[in-house]
Amino acid sequence: MSNNxxxxxxxxxxxxxxxxxxxxENLDNNNTSMVWSDENLGNISISNTYKNSGSFGAYEAMDVEMxxxxxxYTFKSTVHSNHSL
Ligand SMILES: [Zn+2]
Incomplete structure (x- = not known):
């Protein structure tokens, strides 16, 4: 199982x-802005992390600037991931 x-x-x-x-663990309890330092991608600004879950599984989204x-090229985007239960 991945913890990522x-x-x-x-x-x-x-x-x-x-x-x-x-x-x-870098996303839990972080509803405000943070900077994630990725070993391959460098610094990524994360904000507006969002989680929801239900019978469909879990849905997580966040805004990134990287x-x-x-x-x-510097850009902002909203990214999301889905997990089935
Ligand atoms: Zn590019």
Missing amino acids: NLYQLNCPHCGKFININVPK ICPYCS
């Missing part, structure tokens, strides 16, 4: 696929 939340997005500038792996590792 995997978020996936595309850079709006170059279109490359980016995976963000954030350990769950620099694309491929083209160095």
Whole structure:
């Protein structure tokens, strides 16, 4: 079992696929802004983390601001991950 939340997005500038792996403990109890330092992607600003769960599983979303590792374009995006129970 992974203790990470995997978020996936595309850079709006170059279109490359980016995976963000954030350990769950970094997201729990963090409803305000924080900076996650990813070993591959550098600093990622995280805000507006959101969680909901129900019979469908768990849904988590957050806003990120980061620099694309491929083209160095700075952008903001909302990312989400779904977990089935
Ligand atoms: Zn890019």
